[in-house]
Amino acid sequence: MTELSEVLPAVLPPAKRSKRRDPQRLLPRWLQVLVIVLLLLSLAPVVYMLLISVMPDLDAAAGKIWPSEWVLSNYVKVWSTVDLARGLMNSLIASVSAGLIATVFGLGAAYCLTRFSFRGRKPFLSSLVGLQSIPGVMIILPIFVLFSSLGATLGIPLVGTRPALIVTYLTFAIPFATWLLVTNLRQIPVAFEEAAMIDGLTRFGALRKIIFPLMVPGMVITLVFSMLVGWNDVLFASVLTKPATATVAIQLQTFASTTEGGSLPLYGQLMSASLISAAPVVILYMIFQRQLIGGLTAGGEKG
Amino acid sequence: MTTDAAAPSSAPTTPAPRAARRRSGSTVGGRPLWLMSPTLLLLTLVIVIPFLIAVVISFLDLDQYSLRSWTSAPFIGFDNYVEAFKASGLLHSVWISVAFSVLTTLVCAPLGFLAALALNTRFKGRFLVRSAFLIPYVLPSFVTATVWRFILRPDGVFNDLLAKFGIEGGQWLIGDKAFWALVLVDIWAAWPFVYMMSIAGVQSIPDELYEAADMDGVIWTQKIRYVVIPQIRNQLALGLLLSTLAHFNNFTLPYVLFGTPAPTPALTLQVNIYQTSFQTFRFGLGSAMSVIALILMLIPAVYYLRASKLTAAPGED
Numbered sequence: 001m002t003e004l005s006e007v008l009p010a011v012l013p014p015a016k017r018s019k020r021r022d023p024q025r026l027l028p029r030w031l032q033v034l035v036i037v038l039l040l041l042s043l044a045p046v047v048y049m050l051l052i053s054v055m056p057d058l059d060a061a062a063g064k065i066w067p068s069e070w071v072l073s074n075y076v077k078v079w080s081t082v083d084l085a086r087g088l089m090n091s092l093i094a095s096v097s098a099g100l101i102a103t104v105f106g107l108g109a110a111y112c113l114t115r116f117s118f119r120g121r122k123p124f125l126s127s128l129v130g131l132q133s134i135p136g137v138m139i140i141l142p143i144f145v146l147f148s149s150l151g152a153t154l155g156i157p158l159v160g161t162r163p164a165l166i167v168t169y170l171t172f173a174i175p176f177a178t179w180l181l182v183t184n185l186r187q188i189p190v191a192f193e194e195a196a197m198i199d200g201l202t203r204f205g206a207l208r209k210i211i212f213p214l215m216v217p218g219m220v221i222t223l224v225f226s227m228l229v230g231w232n233d234v235l236f237a238s239v240l241t242k243p244a245t246a247t248v249a250i251q252l253q254t255f256a257s258t259t260e261g262g263s264l265p266l267y268g269q270l271m272s273a274s275l276i277s278a279a280p281v282v283i284l285y286m287i288f289q290r291q292l293i294g295g296l297t298a299g300g301e302k303g
Numbered sequence: 304m305t306t307d308a309a310a311p312s313s314a315p316t317t318p319a320p321r322a323a324r325r326r327s328g329s330t331v332g333g334r335p336l337w338l339m340s341p342t343l344l345l346l347t348l349v350i351v352i353p354f355l356i357a358v359v360i361s362f363l364d365l366d367q368y369s370l371r372s373w374t375s376a377p378f379i380g381f382d383n384y385v386e387a388f389k390a391s392g393l394l395h396s397v398w399i400s401v402a403f404s405v406l407t408t409l410v411c412a413p414l415g416f417l418a419a420l421a422l423n424t425r426f427k428g429r430f431l432v433r434s435a436f437l438i439p440y441v442l443p444s445f446v447t448a449t450v451w452r453f454i455l456r457p458d459g460v461f462n463d464l465l466a467k468f469g470i471e472g473g474q475w476l477i478g479d480k481a482f483w484a485l486v487l488v489d490i491w492a493a494w495p496f497v498y499m500m501s502i503a504g505v506q507s508i509p510d511e512l513y514e515a516a517d518m519d520g521v522i523w524t525q526k527i528r529y530v531v532i533p534q535i536r537n538q539l540a541l542g543l544l545l546s547t548l549a550h551f552n553n554f555t556l557p558y559v560l561f562g563t564p565a566p567t568p569a570l571t572l573q574v575n576i577y578q579t580s581f582q583t584f585r586f587g588l589g590s591a592m593s594v595i596a597l598i599l600m601l602i603p604a605v606y607y608l609r610a611s612k613l614t615a616a617p618g619e620d
Contacts, residue, residue, distance in 0.1 A: 023513035026420040026505070026531060028523055036432060039414070042491065046438055048460065049450050063458055105345055108338035114332050131350060133548050133600060137576045138593035142353040142360060145373050145586055152371040171349045174587040178342065203333055232443040234555040239581055249445040253559050256449050267453060278446040285441035286434055291442075293499045 053271040059269035074274075075253070076266035081269055082255050084276065087248035091277075094162060094237075094247060095230030098169030099223045102177035106222065109216070110181035115190060125182070131175040136235045139171050144239055160242035168236045173226040180225060184218030185211075221291045224284055231281055250276040343607035361590035370586065383591035392567075395591055396575040397599065400484065402517030403571060404550035407489045408543055414490070415497025416539070417506050420527065433502075440495035448559035451488045452476065471546060476561055484556055492556070500542030544606070553598065572596050 027035070052060050053074055054069030059265045078084060112118075113125060144159065151158035158164050191213070193206040201209065237247045246254075252273055285292060360373065361383055369376040380609040385392045422433060439447070454461045455475040462472030508531065516530050534538075554573040557565055563582055566573045576596065580589030 016612060023510050023517055025424045026527060027417075032421045032424070035417045039418055040432065040435060043435060043438060045450055045454060045491070046442070048454065054454070063460060063463060066577075071371065105342045109342035112336055112339045116336060118334075131346075133552065134350075134354070135552050135573055135596055135600065136554060137573050137589070137592060138357055138597055139350065139353055139582065141576075141580050141586060141589055141593060143349075144581075145360060145365070145370065146353065146356065148370050149373050158323065167349060170345065173351075174342065174346055174349070203335060215607040232445065232555070234445050234558060235577070238558075249443065252445055252449055256452060256559075257562055261554050266546075270449065270453070274446045274449050277441050281443050282438065283439050289434065289435060289437060293503050 026143040078269040087251040091247040095227045098173045099227035102173035106178035114185040128175045169230045177226045180222040365586040367584035396572040400572040411494040414494040418498040419501030445553035481566040504538040
């Protein structure tokens, strides 16, 4: 590209030449191509997973990379090998409930945190981040002890029930959702509701008619992201579920360890089950990838 | 209301006058701070109380037999803490976790940064590449671990690949090499986080800076060194701290990759506490170990909170 403009300086008008050089280019072309190609190659395990999921079990067990014949039967059989439908439903119920509760509860707190100044506001904001870095094992342990002893006292089993799982999901969903909503609310000018209140609306009128409609996209994102954290959980579900309430993450893990011991491991079905349980997450993240990156950096800037 | 009230989060006002303005402005609609109380109540119920109970349990000799009435479990003072240091392999696990999280962060940083630099120009198919780069990160950890568990089997495709280069792979999921398997898989899954942090920063650098650098005739390494890095340094540093914490806290990946009991060379702190608590049912000891883990976590967390204040614009929180 540069050689061409050197050879033909008279032919190309100067404006055009400067346009052809992209100021945003930060790496020489060879390095750029190298980085992109290598990183794309590193995605091979994803492609491999796809290939295994469409090959017969014999091929997979023999360590083949390319299927000798293409089959879709794995995607059909896996639903009866593992009760995947139940697992997906359990995951969906637990993660959506936790996400919804966290978003609704977080909204009130986020509104106060962004609109008023009061004693303890800053410590509260920082604790929202701090709470997210508490190791999950530390939270699940006392909750498990509480639920077990409470269940024994009341005579109703709590461990293994859905509500118990949802409560534990709230431990990370509430700080996370509140934090996301705070970053969202910061972008809505206070002047909007102040103008509305001067025009005679009450605080709650302004909240309902001005802020709420503006917050809908932010709330959807918050719901989606806090839901996804729940969907990906293994720790809490491994302690607090029984087979009937097991989330898809737990089912997959159990399936993986049982099928490995079998005479003909069902790797094809294992990979198709992996893809089925990952698909909702990957699709949602791809739809919201702009917000994902924006949310991360907002968190990074504000801590 | 003045017009600068329209941009509360970006206007560089000092906190004091802003607070005053808020107070006078919000008299119109009152200050319904009680809106926070449901959240505070819920947070107290699900985090604060369990947290305090965990501290109490760490002083009790609590196991599966005394679980039903945990309050009557015998109080044994600091015995759990002593045991945690002496006999639980805690220090070994701390070392594994720290080595693991620092090592993975150190490798992920240049990978993600280079990826962001490479994707900063427009080219055909850039959107596809950008989406593809996110895949390892957005894939649920339990899926990543399941796939790699399959790939890293002794007769799996990873060893087949190594054999092509004349290297004998052997066992990756048990024994000494397990630690390196964990590092490899975690890097594979985590580099896009640094990439995402970097690309947002790199794209916010105005064209003028690059153009000025171009006019000065700098070469690309200087452009990165003197234009890009100073502009995104804070963001990158925070991204790296966050990802170190995330690696340290990562439970799912080692748990699903190795199953339990995890191989000792790859026994991270979280998995060790989990096994102590939920496989051998030593709840007291597990609690003591998590209290120690939390104190260890506080060190980078406090550093992070301090560092993040440095990056906020003047007058911001």
